[in-house]
Amino acid sequence: MTEAAWIDAALTSARPQAVGALLRYFRNLDTAEEAFQNACLRALKTWPQNGPPRDPAAWLIMVGRNVAIDEVRRSSRHQALPEDDQAISDLDDAESAIAERLDGSHYRDDILRLLFICCHPELPATQQIALALRIVSGLSVKQIARAFLVSEAAMEQRITRAKARVAGAKVPFETPGAMERGERLASVAAMIYLIFNEGYSASGDTAEIRKPLCEEAIRLARLLLRLFPSEPEIMGLAALLMLQHARAAARFDADGAVILLEDQDRSQWNQPMIAEGLALIDKAMRHRRSGPYQVQAAVAALHARAERPEDTDWKQIDLLYGALEIMQPSPVVTLNRAVAVSKSRGPAAALEMIEPLAARLSNYFHYFGVRGALLMQLGRNDEARVAFDRAIALANTSAEAAHIRMHLDRLIRDSQPGAARDGSKAGKKS
Amino acid sequence: MLYAILCYHDEDFVGSWSKEQDAAVMKKLAVVQDKLTRQGRLGPVARLLPTTAAATLRKEEPPVVLDGPYAETKEQLLGFYVVDCKNLDEALDVARELGAANPGGAYEIRPIGVFAPGNALK
Numbered sequence: 228m229t230e231a232a233w234i235d236a237a238l239t240s241a242r243p244q245a246v247g248a249l250l251r252y253f254r255n256l257d258t259a260e261e262a263f264q265n266a267c268l269r270a271l272k273t274w275p276q277n278g279p280p281r282d283p284a285a286w287l288i289m290v291g292r293n294v295a296i297d298e299v300r301r302s303s304r305h306q307a308l309p310e311d312d313q314a315i316s317d318l319d320d321a322e323s324a325i326a327e328r329l330d331g332s333h334y335r336d337d338i339l340r341l342l343f344i345c346c347h348p349e350l351p352a353t354q355q356i357a358l359a360l361r362i363v364s365g366l367s368v369k370q371i372a373r374a375f376l377v378s379e380a381a382m383e384q385r386i387t388r389a390k391a392r393v394a395g396a397k398v399p400f401e402t403p404g405a406m407e408r409g410e411r412l413a414s415v416a417a418m419i420y421l422i423f424n425e426g427y428s429a430s431g432d433t434a435e436i437r438k439p440l441c442e443e444a445i446r447l448a449r450l451l452l453r454l455f456p457s458e459p460e461i462m463g464l465a466a467l468l469m470l471q472h473a474r475a476a477a478r479f480d481a482d483g484a485v486i487l488l489e490d491q492d493r494s495q496w497n498q499p500m501i502a503e504g505l506a507l508i509d510k511a512m513r514h515r516r517s518g519p520y521q522v523q524a525a526v527a528a529l530h531a532r533a534e535r536p537e538d539t540d541w542k543q544i545d546l547l548y549g550a551l552e553i554m555q556p557s558p559v560v561t562l563n564r565a566v567a568v569s570k571s572r573g574p575a576a577a578l579e580m581i582e583p584l585a586a587r588l589s590n591y592f593h594y595f596g597v598r599g600a601l602l603m604q605l606g607r608n609d610e611a612r613v614a615f616d617r618a619i620a621l622a623n624t625s626a627e628a629a630h631i632r633m634h635l636d637r638l639i640r641d642s643q644p645g646a647a648r649d650g651s652k653a654g655k656k657s
Numbered sequence: 658m659l660y661a662i663l664c665y666h667d668e669d670f671v672g673s674w675s676k677e678q679d680a681a682v683m684k685k686l687a688v689v690q691d692k693l694t695r696q697g698r699l700g701p702v703a704r705l706l707p708t709t710a711a712a713t714l715r716k717e718e719p720p721v722v723l724d725g726p727y728a729e730t731k732e733q734l735l736g737f738y739v740v741d742c743k744n745l746d747e748a749l750d751v752a753r754e755l756g757a758a759n760p761g762g763a764y765e766i767r768p769i770g771v772f773a774p775g776n777a778l779k
Contacts, residue, residue: 232678236678239673240667240670240672240673241669449707449709452709453708456724456725457723462709499706499770499771502706502768502770503710503768506706506710506745507709507710509744509745513712513745
């Protein structure tokens with residue numbers, strides 16, 4: 228790595244700790260962020276000369292604090308002080324002192340507070356995510372806007388509004404107690420999951436642009452796991468994100484069309500990432516404290532373990548979705564379970580399972596995709612065609628629509644006399 | 658004399674490398690490894706998964722399993738095994754057996770991400 232890349236990586240990794248601590252000190256997001264930016268500028272100037280500090284986060288906190296305090300003094304006196312680096316010349320001593328005081332538990336509370344402020348209950352989810360990506364991850368407004376496919380001005384506004392709301396709300400800055408910590412952990416986990424899904428649900432033509440969201444979510448999940456190394460649900464969350472993202476390279480074809488799980492080139496799956504995900508879910512299961520992230524990760528693990536699609540343990544997946552239905556009842560979970568059921572117990576059983584969902588999923592693309600595929604497998608082609616037509620009408624992206632159209636074409640072709648019926652693949656998630 | 662070279666680094670820092678940065682480092686390492694391989698001097702090489710994937714068996718009576726790498730600072734790394742296990746439970750069983758033969762201290766169980774067996778060394 229070049230020196231610039233090295234420093235860049237050091238700043239990125241120190242960011243959550245440093246901004247978190249500066250926020251505890253200044254109790255204002257804008258000030259904390261600005262102080263961190265200023266500290267980074269100093270780092271770019273002094274690190275190449277003096278070499279990297281022993282603890283980059285402590286260095287940045289110290290410098291950020293001093294620079295911000297100087298700033299306040301300067302503006303209150305309405306006169307410029309000499310631009311002096313003298314004030315921070317004794318940094319080495321100061322740094323070791325602060326590094327000793329800032330042990331792991333300090334960092335943990337600071338980062339947790341920072342993440343929690345970003346998912347403040349008064350903020351809508353879109354603002355929570357935008358704020359977290361800006362403040363915790365340090366992505367530029369331009370990068371975030373690009374990933375969310377909105378204009379830079381609109382994203383700027385979203386973040387400003389979120390900051391104003393946080394400033395207006397009474398945010399407690401005390402070290403959270405055990406109960407609060409547990410509650411915060413759950414909402415932070417949910418926010419990380421949302422960030423991931425925002426990136427993962429991208430369609431073919433935008434997948435490349437939105438991939439950084441998935442990577443950032445994984446980075447945040449790893450961070451959270453280091454803070455709470457014995458929480459099985461956080462292990463499950465990290466495992467889930469890694470196991471899903473490991474398939475990224477195989478999910479779309481050259482034209483940006485969706486490639487279904489069973490048609491993906493499994494040699495393109497990211498094996499080191501799968502290995503890490505499997506190790507984490509393996510470790511989580513030993514706690515015997517199951518939760519929705521662990522169950523979903525276990526499903527993803529079964530897919531990842533199958534060398535060929537036909538090796539997939541659908542029976543086990545059916546059971547896992549059954550467990551998820553109990554923990555987190557939702558028609559979408561039942562729909563996913565039905566896909567596993569169609570593989571292990573046949574399309575008729577699966578169709579029976581999804582019939583009662585019709586009213587609640589009457590506007591859900593995947594419902595009609597799955598329904599159409601099941602009907603097609605049962606040879607009920609006319610009904611299948613109706614379901615596929617409905618799916619196309621509800622498609623969120625052109626890639627989804629094109630995918631269903633492909634099955635519809637096959638259906639029309641296959642319904643010609645003498646043609647073999649084969650098309651069990653429509654509508655499932657990749 | 659054979660020597661083990663143990664790699665230490667700040668995990669937060671390595672974890673914040675982009676895929677490209679990581680690949681660049683691995684490529685440079687491969688150049689050194691290739692040279693040693695040609696000379697017949699390179700044994701096994703392993704890249705461990707992050708400590709978040711680790712568990713520790715403290716060899717008390719009965720042994721206690723903890724999440725994460727919790728070897729105490731007064732304990733030093735004395736050696737390591739590479740074992741092939743189906744899952745963490747199996748690896749813990751092996752560690753327990755080893756622990757019964759060799760009381761005190763702890764075994765950290767870290768999944769291996771990349772493993773190259775290398776040559777047999779004299």
